[in-house]
Amino acid sequence: MCRWLAYLGSAIPLEDVLVRPDHSLIDQSLLARDLTLPGDPRAAQFRRSAFPTNGDGFGVAWRGRAGTLGQYRQIEPAWDSQNLRHLAAQIESDCFLAHVRAAPGGTIAEQNCHPFVHGGWMFQHNGEIHGFPRVKRELALDVDPALYPSILGNSDSEVCFYLALGYGLAEEPVKALTRMVGRVERARRERAIAEPFRATVCASDGSQLVVLRWTSPDAPRAEAPTLFHSAGATALRTVDGTEDRLPRDAQLVVSEPLELHWSSRTWHEVEAGTVGVFRRGEEPAFTRIEPTA
Numbered sequence: 001m002c003r004w005l006a007y008l009g010s011a012i013p014l015e016d017v018l019v020r021p022d023h024s025l026i027d028q029s030l031l032a033r034d035l036t037l038p039g040d041p042r043a044a045q046f047r048r049s050a051f052p053t054n055g056d057g058f059g060v061a062w063r064g065r066a067g068t069l070g071q072y073r074q075i076e077p078a079w080d081s082q083n084l085r086h087l088a089a090q091i092e093s094d095c096f097l098a099h100v101r102a103a104p105g106g107t108i109a110e111q112n113c114h115p116f117v118h119g120g121w122m123f124q125h126n127g128e129i130h131g132f133p134r135v136k137r138e139l140a141l142d143v144d145p146a147l148y149p150s151i152l153g154n155s156d157s158e159v160c161f162y163l164a165l166g167y168g169l170a171e172e173p174v175k176a177l178t179r180m181v182g183r184v185e186r187a188r189r190e191r192a193i194a195e196p197f198r199a200t201v202c203a204s205d206g207s208q209l210v211v212l213r214w215t216s217p218d219a220p221r222a223e224a225p226t227l228f229h230s231a232g233a234t235a236l237r238t239v240d241g242t243e244d245r246l247p248r249d250a251q252l253v254v255s256e257p258l259e260l261h262w263s264s265r266t267w268h269e270v271e272a273g274t275v276g277v278f279r280r281g282e283e284p285a286f287t288r289i290e291p292t293a
Helices: 025-030 082-090 132-141 156-166 173-190
Strands: 003-013 058-063 069-074 092-100 116-118 121-129 197-204 208-215 228-231 235-237 243-245 251-254 274-279 285-288
Touching: 003 025, 003 082, 003 121, 003 197, 003 208, 025 092, 058 082, 058 121, 069 082, 069 121, 092 121, 092 197, 116 156, 121 132, 121 156, 132 156, 132 173, 156 173, 156 197, 173 197, 173 208, 173 274, 208 251, 251 274
Parallel strands: none
Antiparallel strands: 003 092, 003 251, 058 069, 058 092, 116 121, 121 197, 197 208, 208 274, 228 251, 235 243, 274 285
16 A cells, blocks of 8 residues: 655646655655555554555656656655655745655565656556456456556556556547456456455646546445545644645645644545546546546
């Protein structure tokens, strides 16, 4: 399980949301608050099945010069990276994604760190395909052959990204992400995997954020990972006791609010089983997910 954020709006330094808030993504890499894994043995040692630490790497991707995408990923914990703090203070962007990774039992490698970048798109994921080793081969074989050589890591998240790319992410992103969910669900059914596919996803081409929140409907006790959004000149409480106000056109999507004490008037929960599209100057549009394999 992981934590992530995505920003769209007037250009700001990455540190304004990545570092300065009093519950910033860097703080969440050490102590997340809304990340729970009920019934998961990996979280059994934590009170209320919380899994607070996301220290298995981090990454940022951003829209940079001439609309091209930049990317920086490392395997060290975000809370201990001075390079990340320095870069976040220097890089300004009008669209960026950032991710801190928790991969208990997984492979810790730069190639598995999010966000992934390919073909003008950025992609990040929180959650997992339970039983992924049992369905990995068939899902990977469904990736467009022209895209398959670009898969560098061994994570379920990267396979989901390349499936979506092959399903037309650039042309119809809502349809592509919906089809990706459906393909994973079909693989679960065919392999009789009872544990759910749980996911929050963000894909972006630098002009929009396309997000989804999902948990398999045939596992009714499984909760979807948390996801929230805010819009407008949001005032974020900072580590130095002041408030930073975001631009009036700012739109944020986050795994959990960036403030220790937050209001539902500012942070709105994304409904499970939906895909949302965030574009400049528009209200976000949400669509129910009706998966087709």
